[in-house]
Amino acid sequence: xxxSPRQMEAILASPGVERFEHFIKVIxxxxxxxxxxxxxxxxxxxxxxxxxxxLWPAKEYAQLCALNEWKGFEPxxxxxxxxxxxxxPKLKLEGVLPGVFFYPGxxxxxxxxxxxxxxxxGRVAKILIRLRAPQVR
Numbered sequence: 001x002x003x004s005p006r007q008m009e010a011i012l013a014s015p016g017v018e019r020f021e022h023f024i025k026v027i028x029x030x031x032x033x034x035x036x037x038x039x040x041x042x043x044x045x046x047x048x049x050x051x052x053x054x055l056w057p058a059k060e061y062a063q064l065c066a067l068n069e070w071k072g073f074e075p076x077x078x079x080x081x082x083x084x085x086x087x088x089p090k091l092k093l094e095g096v097l098p099g100v101f102f103y104p105g106x107x108x109x110x111x112x113x114x115x116x117x118x119x120x121x122g123r124v125a126k127i128l129i130r131l132r133a134p135q136v137r
Contacts, residue, residue: 001030003060012061012103019101026057031080034062036073044099052099053091055083065104 003011011022027033034056036042042065044052055078056062062075078087091098 001026001058003058008060008064016101019103023055023057023101027080030057032077033057033080033083034059034075034077036062036066036070037076038070038073042070042073043096044102046097046099051094051096052102053087053096054099054102056101061101061103065102067104 011019014022023033035054042054044054046052054062054065056065056075059075059077066073066075088098
Protein backbone atom coordinates (compact mmCIF):
# COMPACT_ATOMS: atom_id res chain seq x y z
CA UNK A 1 0.00 0.00 0.00
CA UNK A 2 1.30 3.43 -0.93
CA UNK A 3 -0.11 6.39 0.96
CA SER A 4 -0.23 9.77 -0.77
CA PRO A 5 0.94 12.88 1.09
CA ARG A 6 -2.58 14.30 0.81
CA GLN A 7 -4.14 11.19 2.38
CA MET A 8 -1.52 11.18 5.15
CA GLU A 9 -2.26 14.80 5.96
CA ALA A 10 -6.00 14.15 6.15
CA ILE A 11 -5.69 11.00 8.27
CA LEU A 12 -3.15 12.52 10.67
CA ALA A 13 -5.41 15.54 11.19
CA SER A 14 -8.29 13.22 12.12
CA PRO A 15 -9.31 12.55 15.73
CA GLY A 16 -7.89 9.41 17.35
CA VAL A 17 -11.09 7.41 16.91
CA GLU A 18 -11.11 8.06 13.17
CA ARG A 19 -7.40 7.12 12.91
CA PHE A 20 -8.19 3.89 14.77
CA GLU A 21 -11.04 3.10 12.37
CA HIS A 22 -8.74 3.83 9.42
CA PHE A 23 -6.08 1.57 10.94
CA ILE A 24 -8.57 -1.31 11.24
CA LYS A 25 -9.87 -0.86 7.69
CA VAL A 26 -6.41 -0.68 6.12
CA ILE A 27 -4.93 -3.67 7.94
CA UNK A 28 -8.06 -5.70 7.17
CA UNK A 29 -7.72 -4.88 3.48
CA UNK A 30 -3.94 -5.38 3.22
CA UNK A 31 -3.47 -8.07 5.92
CA UNK A 32 -0.36 -6.30 7.22
CA UNK A 33 0.66 -3.52 9.56
CA UNK A 34 3.92 -1.85 10.44
CA UNK A 35 6.24 -1.31 13.37
CA UNK A 36 9.64 0.35 13.74
CA UNK A 37 12.66 -1.92 14.13
CA UNK A 38 16.39 -1.55 14.86
CA UNK A 39 17.91 -4.44 16.82
CA UNK A 40 14.49 -4.69 18.47
CA UNK A 41 11.06 -3.15 18.11
CA UNK A 42 10.30 0.48 18.97
CA UNK A 43 8.42 0.67 22.25
CA UNK A 44 6.90 3.52 24.19
CA UNK A 45 5.53 4.01 27.68
CA UNK A 46 1.99 5.09 28.55
CA UNK A 47 1.36 7.71 31.23
CA UNK A 48 0.83 4.96 33.80
CA UNK A 49 4.18 3.31 32.99
CA UNK A 50 2.76 0.46 30.88
CA UNK A 51 4.97 -0.53 27.94
CA UNK A 52 3.35 0.02 24.55
CA UNK A 53 4.23 -1.74 21.28
CA UNK A 54 3.64 0.78 18.49
CA LEU A 55 1.77 -0.19 15.32
CA TRP A 56 0.85 1.70 12.15
CA PRO A 57 -1.36 0.83 9.14
CA ALA A 58 1.26 1.75 6.50
CA LYS A 59 5.01 2.10 6.13
CA GLU A 60 4.77 5.86 5.52
CA TYR A 61 3.11 6.53 8.90
CA ALA A 62 5.72 4.47 10.74
CA GLN A 63 8.52 6.28 8.89
CA LEU A 64 7.23 9.65 10.14
CA CYS A 65 7.85 8.45 13.70
CA ALA A 66 11.45 7.32 13.13
CA LEU A 67 12.89 10.30 14.96
CA ASN A 68 14.11 11.29 18.42
CA GLU A 69 14.46 8.08 20.45
CA TRP A 70 13.59 6.01 17.36
CA LYS A 71 16.02 7.75 14.98
CA GLY A 72 17.62 5.08 12.83
CA PHE A 73 14.69 2.69 13.24
CA GLU A 74 13.23 1.38 9.99
CA PRO A 75 9.63 0.45 9.21
CA UNK A 76 9.11 -3.31 9.21
CA UNK A 77 5.98 -5.10 8.03
CA UNK A 78 4.10 -7.50 10.29
CA UNK A 79 1.53 -9.80 8.74
CA UNK A 80 -1.88 -9.85 10.35
CA UNK A 81 -1.48 -13.58 10.95
CA UNK A 82 1.87 -13.03 12.74
CA UNK A 83 0.24 -10.30 14.79
CA UNK A 84 -2.68 -12.42 15.92
CA UNK A 85 -0.89 -15.77 16.28
CA UNK A 86 2.47 -14.69 17.68
CA UNK A 87 2.79 -11.05 18.67
CA UNK A 88 -0.49 -10.36 20.50
CA PRO A 89 -0.22 -13.48 22.71
CA LYS A 90 3.38 -12.54 23.56
CA LEU A 91 2.43 -8.92 24.32
CA LYS A 92 -0.40 -10.11 26.57
CA LEU A 93 1.93 -12.47 28.42
CA GLU A 94 4.44 -9.66 28.97
CA GLY A 95 1.82 -7.06 29.95
CA VAL A 96 2.53 -4.87 26.90
CA LEU A 97 -0.30 -3.00 25.20
CA PRO A 98 -0.66 -2.61 21.43
CA GLY A 99 -0.36 1.08 20.60
CA VAL A 100 -2.38 1.89 17.52
CA PHE A 101 -1.39 4.74 15.19
CA PHE A 102 0.84 6.86 17.41
CA TYR A 103 1.90 10.14 15.87
CA PRO A 104 4.31 12.66 17.49
CA GLY A 105 2.46 15.55 19.04
CA UNK A 106 -0.82 13.64 19.13
CA UNK A 107 -2.09 10.83 21.27
CA UNK A 108 -2.58 7.61 19.34
CA UNK A 109 -4.13 4.46 20.67
CA UNK A 110 -1.74 4.35 23.63
CA UNK A 111 -4.33 2.88 25.93
CA UNK A 112 -5.67 0.54 23.30
CA UNK A 113 -7.74 -2.04 25.08
CA UNK A 114 -7.58 -0.33 28.47
CA UNK A 115 -10.65 -0.31 30.71
CA UNK A 116 -11.61 2.55 32.98
CA UNK A 117 -10.42 0.52 35.99
CA UNK A 118 -6.91 0.29 34.50
CA UNK A 119 -7.15 -3.32 33.31
CA UNK A 120 -6.93 -4.38 29.71
CA UNK A 121 -10.06 -5.52 27.97
CA GLY A 122 -8.41 -7.14 24.99
CA ARG A 123 -10.82 -5.20 22.73
CA VAL A 124 -8.11 -4.27 20.25
CA ALA A 125 -6.76 -7.82 20.17
CA LYS A 126 -10.26 -9.20 19.58
CA ILE A 127 -10.88 -6.76 16.73
CA LEU A 128 -7.53 -7.58 15.13
CA ILE A 129 -8.09 -11.32 15.41
CA ARG A 130 -11.49 -10.99 13.72
CA LEU A 131 -9.83 -9.25 10.76
CA ARG A 132 -7.79 -12.27 9.78
CA ALA A 133 -8.64 -13.70 6.43
CA PRO A 134 -10.08 -17.22 6.59
CA GLN A 135 -7.52 -19.96 6.03
CA VAL A 136 -7.82 -21.56 2.60
CA ARG A 137 -7.45 -25.34 2.65
